[in-house]
Amino acid sequence: xxxxxxxxxxxxxxxxxxxxxxxxxxxxxxxxxxxxxxxxxxxxxxxxxxxxxxxxxxxxxxxxxxxxxxxxxxxxxxxxxxxxxxxxxxxxxxxxxxxxxxxxxxxxxxxxxxxxxxxxxxxxxxxxxxxxxxxxxxxxxxxxxxxxxxxxxxxxxxxxxxxxxxxxxxxxxxxxxxxxxxxxxxxxxxxxxxxxxxxxxxxxxxxxxxxxxxxxxxxxxxxxxxxxxxxxxxxxxxxxxxxxxxxxxxxxxxxxxx
Ligand code: PGA
Numbered sequence: 001x002x003x004x005x006x007x008x009x010x011x012x013x014x015x016x017x018x019x020x021x022x023x024x025x026x027x028x029x030x031x032x033x034x035x036x037x038x039x040x041x042x043x044x045x046x047x048x049x050x051x052x053x054x055x056x057x058x059x060x061x062x063x064x065x066x067x068x069x070x071x072x073x074x075x076x077x078x079x080x081x082x083x084x085x086x087x088x089x090x091x092x093x094x095x096x097x098x099x100x101x102x103x104x105x106x107x108x109x110x111x112x113x114x115x116x117x118x119x120x121x122x123x124x125x126x127x128x129x130x131x132x133x134x135x136x137x138x139x140x141x142x143x144x145x146x147x148x149x150x151x152x153x154x155x156x157x158x159x160x161x162x163x164x165x166x167x168x169x170x171x172x173x174x175x176x177x178x179x180x181x182x183x184x185x186x187x188x189x190x191x192x193x194x195x196x197x198x199x200x201x202x203x204x205x206x207x208x209x210x211x212x213x214x215x216x217x218x219x220x221x222x223x224x225x226x227x228x229x230x231x232x233x234x235x236x237x238x239x240x241x242x243x244x245x246x247x248x249x250x251x252x253x254x255x256x257x258x
Contacts, residue, residue, distance in 0.1 A: 008225070008251050009064060009165055009209050009232035011097065011128055012045035012239030026240065027058045034245045038062050038177040042232075043248055044094050044128075045239065049082055051072035052092060066094035066128070069102060072115035076132075084119040087205050094126045096234075098150075098169050110153035117164075118157035126166045128211065128234065129154060135172035143170075144191050151195050161204045161218075165211060166192055167234040173214025175236060182223045182230075185212045189229035225254045 009072035018026070031045065047055045047065040056065050071081035086097060086139055097120065117119065120127040131150040133143045147168070168188055180188075189210045192228050197205035212224055215233030224230050232251065238244055 001218060002240070005151055006207060006209050006231050007042055008040060008254075009042040009044070009211060009253060010248060011094075011096070011211065011232075011236055012043075012098070013043065013068065013213075013245055014047050014099070014235045015068070015236060016048055017231070017240055018047065018051065019160070020051075020054070023047060023055060024058065027055055029243050030112055030245050031063050032058070032060050034063070035246045036062070036248050037196070041248060041251050043132035044098055046094075051088070056091075064094055065092055067092055068096050068097060068099065070095040070097060070116050070120055072112050073117060076187060084116075084123045084125050088123040088125055092125075094128065095120055096128045096130060096152075096167075099130045100169055100174050100192075104171065110150060113150075114154040114157045114224060115155045121157060121159050121163065124160075124163065126165070127168050130167040130169050130234070132169040132171050132174075132214070135149045135170075138170065138172065143188060147188070149236045151192070151199070155199055158200075161196075161200055161208070162231050165209045165232075166196075167211040168192060169213035169214050169234060174213065177215050179217070179220045179224070180212065180216040184228050186229055188229070193229055216247065218243045218250060221247045221250040222254065 043063045044066045046068045052065055066246050067087050073081060075085055092103045102108040117127055131147050133146040137146050170180055183245040192210055193205050196208050205237045210231040211234045212230050215240050216233045216235045
C-alpha cells in the first residue's frame with residue numbers, strides 16, 4: 001500500500017491549557033470553520049478531561065475528541081485516574097498514550113505505556129502512542145535504538161494494530177520551535193515503518209499511520225506532509241491557535257496523498 005492509501009491524521013494536543021471561554025472560542029472560531037475532506041484527513045483534538053464533554057457537544061461531527069492520557073488500571077479505587085472503560089462509555093474513541101511530557105515530566109515508564117495500550121485495546125479504544133528521543137540520544141546516534149526500545153515495550157500489548165497510530169515526537173523538537181527537518185523526520189519515520197514490518201507484518205506496516213510531532217506550524221507542515229512516510233501531525237502550541245486550521249488545510253491540499 002502506498003501512502004496514497006493511508007488516511008492522514010492530525011491531532012491537536014491542547015495539554016493543560018485553556019479556559020471555558022478560550023476553548024469554546026477555539027472550537028467555534030477555528031475547528032468548526034476548518035474545511036477538509038474527511039476521506040483524506042482525520043482530525044482529532046485533545047482537551048483537558050473536564051472539557052471533553054463540552055468540546056464534544058460543540059464540535060461539528062468531522063472532528064473527534066481524544067483523551068490526553070488513560071489510566072493503566074481499570075475502574076475502582078484509583079483516585080484521579082480515568083479508565084479506558086470510562087472513555088469508551090463516554091463515547092470518546094481516542095486516547096494519546098506515552099506523550100513525552102507523561103514520560104519525562106511524570107516519569108511514565110515503558111511498562112506503564114504498555115499497560116495503557118493493553119487497556120485501550122481491551123475496550124477497542126484507538127490510541128496514538130508517542131515515542132521520541134532526547135537530543136543527546138540523537139547526537140550520540142542512538143535514535144533508532146531508543147525508538148526500538150519504546151516500540152518493543154508495547155508491542156505485545158497490541159491485538160488490533162488498526163487501532164494504533166504511532167506519533168514520532170523528538171523530545172528536542174517539542175515546544176522548542178525547532179521542528180525536525182523533513183529529511184530527518186522522513187528518515188526516522190522510515191525506520192519506524194521498517195520496525196513495524198519486521199515485528200508485525202508488511203500489511204500492518206503499509207497501513208500504519210505515523211504522525212510527526214514537535215513544533216509543527218502552518219509554515220513547516222506542507223513540506224513535512226509531502227514526505228512519503230509522514231502521515232500526519234501531533235500538534236501542541238499551534239493547535240491552540242487559528243493556525244491549526246491552516247495545518248489542516250495544508251494536509252487536505254497536499255499532493256502526497258492525492
Ligand atoms: P508542540 O507540541 O507542537 O508545541 O511542539 C507537540 C506535542 O507535544 O505533541
